[in-house]
Amino acid sequence: MIRAWDGARRNRAARLARAAAISPERWVPPDRVTALLEVILEPGDRVCLEGDNQKQADFLARCLARVDPARVRGLHLLLSVLALPEHVELFERGIARKVDFSFSGPQAVRLAQLVAAGKIEIGAIHTYLELYARYFVDLTPRVALVAALAADREGNLYTGGNTEETPAIVEATAFRDGLVVAQADARVERLPRVDIPGGWVDFVTLAPTPSAIEPLFTRDPFQIGEVQVLMAMMVLKGIYVEYGVARLNHGIGFDAAAIELILPTYGEELGVRGRVATHWALNPHPTLIPAIESGFVESVYCFGSELGMEAYVAARPDVFFTGRDGALRSNRAFAQTAGHYACDLFIGSTLQLDLAGNSSTATRSRITGFGGAPNMGADARGRRHASPAWLKAGREAQRDPGAMPRGRKLVVQLLETFREHMQPAIVERLDAWELAEDLRMELPPVMIHGDDVTHVVTEEGIANLLLCRTAEERADAIRGVAGYTPVGRARSRSAVERLRGRGVIRRAEDLGVDKRRATRDLLAARTMKDLVRWSGGLYDPPARFRSW
Amino acid sequence: MLERLAFELECPGDPAPRAAPVVVGVVASGNLEVLVEPAGPPGRVVIEVTTSARGFGEIWDAVLRDFAARHGAGGLRLSVNDAGATPAVVTLRLDQAVEEYLAQPR
Amino acid sequence: MTALPPPVPVARSSYRESNARRRLAGLLDPGSLEDLLGPAERVTSPHLEPFGIPAAFDDGVVVAAGRLDGRAVLAASQEGGFMGGAVGEVHGAKLLGLLRRAERERPAAVLLLVDSGGVRLQEANAGLVAISEVMRGVLAARAAGVPVIALVGGGWGCFGGMGIVARCCDAIVMSEEGRLGLSGPDVIEATCGVEELDASDRGLVWRTYGGKHRYLLGEADRIVEDDVAAFRVAALELLDAPRPLTLEALAREHAHLAARLEAFGASADALDLWRAAGAAEPERLPMLDAATFRGAVEAARRGDR
Numbered sequence: 001m002i003r004a005w006d007g008a009r010r011n012r013a014a015r016l017a018r019a020a021a022i023s024p025e026r027w028v029p030p031d032r033v034t035a036l037l038e039v040i041l042e043p044g045d046r047v048c049l050e051g052d053n054q055k056q057a058d059f060l061a062r063c064l065a066r067v068d069p070a071r072v073r074g075l076h077l078l079l080s081v082l083a084l085p086e087h088v089e090l091f092e093r094g095i096a097r098k099v100d101f102s103f104s105g106p107q108a109v110r111l112a113q114l115v116a117a118g119k120i121e122i123g124a125i126h127t128y129l130e131l132y133a134r135y136f137v138d139l140t141p142r143v144a145l146v147a148a149l150a151a152d153r154e155g156n157l158y159t160g161g162n163t164e165e166t167p168a169i170v171e172a173t174a175f176r177d178g179l180v181v182a183q184a185d186a187r188v189e190r191l192p193r194v195d196i197p198g199g200w201v202d203f204v205t206l207a208p209t210p211s212a213i214e215p216l217f218t219r220d221p222f223q224i225g226e227v228q229v230l231m232a233m234m235v236l237k238g239i240y241v242e243y244g245v246a247r248l249n250h251g252i253g254f255d256a257a258a259i260e261l262i263l264p265t266y267g268e269e270l271g272v273r274g275r276v277a278t279h280w281a282l283n284p285h286p287t288l289i290p291a292i293e294s295g296f297v298e299s300v301y302c303f304g305s306e307l308g309m310e311a312y313v314a315a316r317p318d319v320f321f322t323g324r325d326g327a328l329r330s331n332r333a334f335a336q337t338a339g340h341y342a343c344d345l346f347i348g349s350t351l352q353l354d355l356a357g358n359s360s361t362a363t364r365s366r367i368t369g370f371g372g373a374p375n376m377g378a379d380a381r382g383r384r385h386a387s388p389a390w391l392k393a394g395r396e397a398q399r400d401p402g403a404m405p406r407g408r409k410l411v412v413q414l415l416e417t418f419r420e421h422m423q424p425a426i427v428e429r430l431d432a433w434e435l436a437e438d439l440r441m442e443l444p445p446v447m448i449h450g451d452d453v454t455h456v457v458t459e460e461g462i463a464n465l466l467l468c469r470t471a472e473e474r475a476d477a478i479r480g481v482a483g484y485t486p487v488g489r490a491r492s493r494s495a496v497e498r499l500r501g502r503g504v505i506r507r508a509e510d511l512g513v514d515k516r517r518a519t520r521d522l523l524a525a526r527t528m529k530d531l532v533r534w535s536g537g538l539y540d541p542p543a544r545f546r547s548w
Numbered sequence: 549m550l551e552r553l554a555f556e557l558e559c560p561g562d563p564a565p566r567a568a569p570v571v572v573g574v575v576a577s578g579n580l581e582v583l584v585e586p587a588g589p590p591g592r593v594v595i596e597v598t599t600s601a602r603g604f605g606e607i608w609d610a611v612l613r614d615f616a617a618r619h620g621a622g623g624l625r626l627s628v629n630d631a632g633a634t635p636a637v638v639t640l641r642l643d644q645a646v647e648e649y650l651a652q653p654r
Numbered sequence: 655m656t657a658l659p660p661p662v663p664v665a666r667s668s669y670r671e672s673n674a675r676r677r678l679a680g681l682l683d684p685g686s687l688e689d690l691l692g693p694a695e696r697v698t699s700p701h702l703e704p705f706g707i708p709a710a711f712d713d714g715v716v717v718a719a720g721r722l723d724g725r726a727v728l729a730a731s732q733e734g735g736f737m738g739g740a741v742g743e744v745h746g747a748k749l750l751g752l753l754r755r756a757e758r759e760r761p762a763a764v765l766l767l768v769d770s771g772g773v774r775l776q777e778a779n780a781g782l783v784a785i786s787e788v789m790r791g792v793l794a795a796r797a798a799g800v801p802v803i804a805l806v807g808g809g810w811g812c813f814g815g816m817g818i819v820a821r822c823c824d825a826i827v828m829s830e831e832g833r834l835g836l837s838g839p840d841v842i843e844a845t846c847g848v849e850e851l852d853a854s855d856r857g858l859v860w861r862t863y864g865g866k867h868r869y870l871l872g873e874a875d876r877i878v879e880d881d882v883a884a885f886r887v888a889a890l891e892l893l894d895a896p897r898p899l900t901l902e903a904l905a906r907e908h909a910h911l912a913a914r915l916e917a918f919g920a921s922a923d924a925l926d927l928w929r930a931a932g933a934a935e936p937e938r939l940p941m942l943d944a945a946t947f948r949g950a951v952e953a954a955r956r957g958d959r
Binding site: 550571599 | 703
């Protein structure tokens with residue numbers, strides 16, 4: 001019995017043969033796409049429907065949601081972000097049965113309801129990079145439905161500034177005899193540059209309306225308050241300068257934006273221009289503009305783009321990665337890798353932290369997932385090259401002087417002790433435990449693990465977990481910066497004083513940070529208009545952020 | 549529907565000088581105003597709180613005790629109108645108010 | 655790496671970001687601010703507790719005597735952060751008392767730092783009556799020879815009854831951040847529909863109510879940067895330029911308004927109006943700084959001063 005070794009290839013040919021009846025050309029009329037999907041998909045197929053953090057193949061999602069479930073059913077859906085109502089519809093209609101994904105923001109509640117109703121099977125919830133990694137191992141898509149800005153006659157694709165993970169998806173699919181279908185906002189004679197070669201793409205269609213991307217990384221400086229400025233000052237002086245952090249990734253949010261905005265002012269005072277925060281794995285945050293203009297930033301590699309930043313990025317090719325066409329080049333897989341291995345620090349905010357330093361954004365009745373934070377917010381144990389910050393952190397972490405020394409990545413959690421409605425952010429037990437029980441997950445969904453966290457920063461100061469010798473010390477250190485939350489009030493004052501004496505806990509005064517200076521005056525830009533002026537008029541904020 | 553809390557706390561340091569009343573902050577959501585006046589016994593600080601966020605008496609107690617220990621200057625009366633500020637903001641305003649009061653010419 | 659100067663100097667004393675007290679203290683000669691009915695006197699509203707709202711020690715308005723370049727002035731500064739700067743019984747009484755005092759004392763001017771949505775709904779009738787009396791108070795002070803100048807640059811704007819009060823004054827100084835109107839954008843959207851005015855379209859809101867538009871229309875006499883020092887300079891200029899309060903002046907103003915309505919009544923958007931008024935490149939006007947803007951619209955401006 002001779003085994004056939006080209007089964008996938010022959011199956012691909014069969015699908016293409018069926019497709020020829022619907023569309024003899026590579027360019028498919030939009031009103032024939034649903035019919036095309038009905039013939040090229042087979043029940044149970046693994047289908048990657050591009051749903052990235054920022055862009056969505058929304059037209060293809062709608063077409064897929066309209067297929068006849070008698071012909072296309074039980075699909076195994078793969079996507080980074082389950083964001084559209086159409087995604088949920090696929091499961092409600094039985095077109096899809098199983099999902100492997102990373103993040104689900106807008107549909108988090110509906111997703112939980114579907115799971116409870118037994119209409120959806122979750123394979124696993126991943127981080128972005130591990131999902132892309134599995135596309136090359138055991139979750140290779142049979143069919144990929146992707147989004148591009150433009151395509152030409154040969155099916156070459158231009159994904160432009162907001163490329164995100166399209167290359168990773170297409171590579172895995174095309175080189176395992178899968179089929180790639182792309183929606184494009186425009187058909188052109190000649191692309192500004194080729195991001196995906198036409199030889200890897202089987203079908204292209206014109207999306208009736210351009211796929212919109214949300215400005216997820218834009219933060220209005222007007223919303224930043226004094227407490228955030230204080231924490232930013234402590235981070236800059238007590239961590240970035242202290243460890244000499246040159247290469248870093250900032251998580252999303254106002255807390256990190258405040259740090260970006262005090263580089264040109266407080267950072268200048270501390271004399272760190274050119275030494276600290278020079279190389280970034282970061283989306284093009286508008287709040288980084290003042291630091292770039294002031295000469296702090298040498299390089300930024302982006303995961304995706306940001307609405308309104310196109311002209312600014314194109315005018316700063318010395319800082320950003322841009323193509324021959326002048327536009328930004330982004331790639332989430334590479335940026336995550338950069339954040340994981342080539343950065344010395346990750347800093348992010350979270351909703352809840354426990355006394356071991358574990359944090360989670362999970363709340364009951366919502367399945368949100370992880371996104372990319374855990375990829376950056378984790379020690380990179382495979383790293384070998386040294387840097388001052390990595391070595392210093394490693395030395396602080398070393399418990400046994402005789403053991404093999406190693407470096408350590410700085411992973412910083414930044415949060416105010418109380419959230420809205422006086423909800424404590426630091427707690428004995430994360431809600432994630434309850435969520436895992438309710439939804440029968442194997443493990444509680446932890447965003448950043450306590451044993452990866454090196455520092456916890458609140459308005460009360462910095463707790464250096466690297467210097468903690470035991471789990472008890474770690475808990476005491478976290479209590480020592482937990483303010484007036486129940487866990488904070490339960491602190492042992494003598495234990496906290498001892499930790500403070502050892503430098504495990506450092507308050508603003510210990511860091512030499514003058515709290516009276518923690519005002520909005522320290523922000524290099526205080527309004528969206530300030531950011532526009534800093535950019536010389538190149539930054540073009542989306543309408544919702546403008547008052548002009 | 550507003551909660552009123554009153555505290556009279558020991559102050560370890562020298563009494564504060566007599567000076568004009570000072571007010572900082574704004575009664576806006578998540579914020580508070582603090583009025584500082586010279587009043588009361590020299591070794592103590594009197595603090596009156598009116599707040600729309602009810603049920604946090606224990607937290608006010610802890611915050612204000614720490615404040616009194618930190619500032620030490622007695623002979624002051626602090627009056628607070630609070631619209632649900634977090635302890636972080638409360639601490640900030642109390643410190644700001646006393647500093648501004650003490651920075652005045654006598 | 656050589657030092658790069660920041661391309662834009664960040665305003666050290668943003669008028670909009672300062673609270674009522676700091677705004678006024680920064681406007682007046684240093685150290686000259688003397689509270690009238692200061693917060694320590696605790697003249698607060700008795701009407702808010704049933705709503706579970708804490709009082710403010712000064713009921714959201716600082717009234718004070720002070721000096722502007724050495725000259726005696728009386729001033730009120732509304733705290734927009736407290737209940738949107740809305741006028742209740744006590745707040746209104748303080749404003750009225752200030753104006754009556756001005757009639758007696760004849761300071762060089764009364765300065766009204768307006769940051770208000772109008773009547774405080776929780777004290778509706780008292781607020782309405784108070785604002786009406788304030789209007790009368792403004793006119794009485796003006797009739798007694800005391801200029802009354804409104805300054806509008808806070809985050810809550812100058813709306814409702816306070817909008818009318820402002821237009822009863824001798825002059826209005828605005829920054830582009832300030833907004834001046836009667837019914838606010840949310841009210842118009844709620845009563846007339848989103849097609850009439852989309853309150854979430856902040857660009858539209860500022861084109862319609864904002865300082866630059868009001869200046870171009872002639873309703874604001876000065877347009878300045880969002881800077882306390884700039885407001886002070888403008889106020890000083892206007893101290894000696896009261897608007898005549900005569901029947902002839904009123905008739906002239908009515909004629910001016912009629913002509914304006916005829917010229918621009920058909921304009922659907924401020925951009926159309928700016929274009930029709932002869933402003934070059936109207937789309938660029940919102941991004942210009944105050945001085946450049948003034949120069950750009952000089953010929954097109956419709957004010958009578």
